[in-house]
Amino acid sequence: MDESEKRISTQQNFPSKLTFYVAICWFLAAFGGLMFGYDIGISGGVTAMDDFQIKFFPKVYEKKLHAKENNYCKYDDQYLQLFTSSLYLAALVFSFLASKACDKFGRKPTILIASVFFLCGAALSASAMNVAMLIVGRILLGVGVGFGNEAVPLFLSEIAPVNHRGAVNILFQLFVTIGILFANLVNFAVSKVHPYGWRISLAVAGAPAAGLFIGSLVISETPTSLVERNKLEQGHKTLKKIRGVDNVDAEFNQIRAACEAAKRAKAPFKELMKKSSFPPLIIGISLQIFQQMTGINAIMFYAPVLFQTVGFKNDGSLLSAVITGVVNVVSTVVSVVAVDKLGRKALLLEACVQMFISQVAIGIILHLDLPTTGSLTKVEAGAVVFLVCFFVMGFAWSWGPLGWLIPSETFPVETRAAGFAFAVSSNMFFTFVVAQAFLSMMCHMQAYIFFFFAGWIFVMGLFVVFLLPETKGVPIDAMAERVWKKHPVWKKFMD
Numbered sequence: 406m407d408e409s410e411k412r413i414s415t416q417q418n419f420p421s422k423l424t425f426y427v428a429i430c431w432f433l434a435a436f437g438g439l440m441f442g443y444d445i446g447i448s449g450g451v452t453a454m455d456d457f458q459i460k461f462f463p464k465v466y467e468k469k470l471h472a473k474e475n476n477y478c479k480y481d482d483q484y485l486q487l488f489t490s491s492l493y494l495a496a497l498v499f500s501f502l503a504s505k506a507c508d509k510f511g512r513k514p515t516i517l518i519a520s521v522f523f524l525c526g527a528a529l530s531a532s533a534m535n536v537a538m539l540i541v542g543r544i545l546l547g548v549g550v551g552f553g554n555e556a557v558p559l560f561l562s563e564i565a566p567v568n569h570r571g572a573v574n575i576l577f578q579l580f581v582t583i584g585i586l587f588a589n590l591v592n593f594a595v596s597k598v599h600p601y602g603w604r605i606s607l608a609v610a611g612a613p614a615a616g617l618f619i620g621s622l623v624i625s626e627t628p629t630s631l632v633e634r635n636k637l638e639q640g641h642k643t644l645k646k647i648r649g650v651d652n653v654d655a656e657f658n659q660i661r662a663a664c665e666a667a668k669r670a671k672a673p674f675k676e677l678m679k680k681s682s683f684p685p686l687i688i689g690i691s692l693q694i695f696q697q698m699t700g701i702n703a704i705m706f707y708a709p710v711l712f713q714t715v716g717f718k719n720d721g722s723l724l725s726a727v728i729t730g731v732v733n734v735v736s737t738v739v740s741v742v743a744v745d746k747l748g749r750k751a752l753l754l755e756a757c758v759q760m761f762i763s764q765v766a767i768g769i770i771l772h773l774d775l776p777t778t779g780s781l782t783k784v785e786a787g788a789v790v791f792l793v794c795f796f797v798m799g800f801a802w803s804w805g806p807l808g809w810l811i812p813s814e815t816f817p818v819e820t821r822a823a824g825f826a827f828a829v830s831s832n833m834f835f836t837f838v839v840a841q842a843f844l845s846m847m848c849h850m851q852a853y854i855f856f857f858f859a860g861w862i863f864v865m866g867l868f869v870v871f872l873l874p875e876t877k878g879v880p881i882d883a884m885a886e887r888v889w890k891k892h893p894v895w896k897k898f899m900d
């Protein structure tokens with residue numbers, strides 16, 4: 406063990422207690438996840454509601470009534486897909502502004518900004534009288550997602566004690582999944598409320614938004630963010646408060662050292678273009694692209710449509726979406742427990758195998774037995790629901806949470822906010838692509854769309870084996886020494 410390694414490994418066990426105060430902070434901040442999840446889960450059900458289509462997309466409704474039934478093409482419409490996808494375009498752009506806000510004003514005000522946009526977006530979309538209001542509402546929600554998804558995961562990992570960092574960060578994802586499930590349930594409940602059930606679905610988004618707003622007033626700023634902005638005394642006091650012990654000097658000194666290094670590097674985006682920033686940047690962006698190319702959002706956005714495709718009636722398909730929502734939440738809880746025990750790589754790899762099998766099996770069933778018209782047998786349709794649940798289970802205890810966790814813990818403080826912004830915006834861009842393209846791709850590729858996703862999952866597995874380093878238990882500010890400089894591929898990029 407060399408000198409620097411010794412220093413870092415003694416720093417690893419900073420004294421801390423799991424304080425009530427910090428638990429409250431996590432809980433409130435995780436409302437950002439709830440809000441994001443609600444937005445993901447709500448659009449599929451809303452776009453499938455007749456009243457909604459009649460009001461905003463009458464041509465789609467007409468087409469649906471008169472078109473000859475085609476299993477794979479029922480909802481193939483660019484404008485309808487734009488309703489879902491526009492949010493992610495706005496989020497993409499605003500995650501960069503959010504990273505500046507995180508650096509300049511801190512994590513707490515950035516979370517406050519997110520909640521205000523969420524509130525405005527929910528109000529506008531729920532009261533929309535025309536498509537323009539609807540889309541502007543979606544864009545405001547997207548701005549909220551951009552700010553929230555940048556600031557909340559950073560907040561959570563900076564405030565967590567090292568040994569609990571993985572689990573705490575996954576709280577964000579857990580709340581995302583609860584938000585999706587909540588949205589599925591609301592859609593199921595209001596689908597028979599005519600003609601304004603969709604308004605209720607969109608308005609209920611105001612509830613998590615209000616939770617985040619209140620939360621953002623109550624939470625503490627993170628010690629890292631305070632030190633970064635020269636509020637040393639306040640940073641020290643906050644660290645004592647959140648750790649629940651007096652002896653926080655070792656951890657505080659490490660935060661200070663990391664922040665001083667950060668100040669020497671004035672322009673974070675320029676710093677990111679340096680060779681030594683490539684490893685976390687490539688890993689962060691790739692994880693987010695791969696996360697989307699598993700095909701998860703084809704299911705999260707369009708599960709009701711997918712289940713209708715395999716032959717379920719309206720109620721049955723909404724109910725099946727609720728079932729996958731429950732599997733999503735429960736499996737994410739498994740991840741909270743497993744991530745700091747089994748490590749990141751083991752979970753990601755196991756899930757690749759599980760998701761690959763599911764996608765290939767769904768593809769085979771649909772290819773063999775679901776022609777353009779007609780439907781699957783009950784047993785086959787049941788098997789598809791089971792396989793979708795098996796797929797969601799694998800995703801939910803691995804790529805779902807770790808796609809967010811790993812980029813939040815691998816950048817050094819000087820490029821953390823900027824680097825994470827690249828990761829968030831890659832996620833948003835590919836979420837946008839899947840939201841905008843899936844229904845059209847399904848129409849053209851039919852069952853082959855599932856083999857397409859399986860191909861991506863295969864590549865992801867190779868990526869994990871050869872390029873992804875293990876970051877379990879490594880202090881966030883010691884990644885360069887302990888991880889990048891030791892990895893056979895990435896060490897070539899380090900000075």
Ligand code: BGC
Binds near residue numbers: 582696805836
């Ligand atoms: C992803 C979302 C996805 C969700 C499903 C998140 O980690 O970023 O795109 O819808 O997981 O639970």
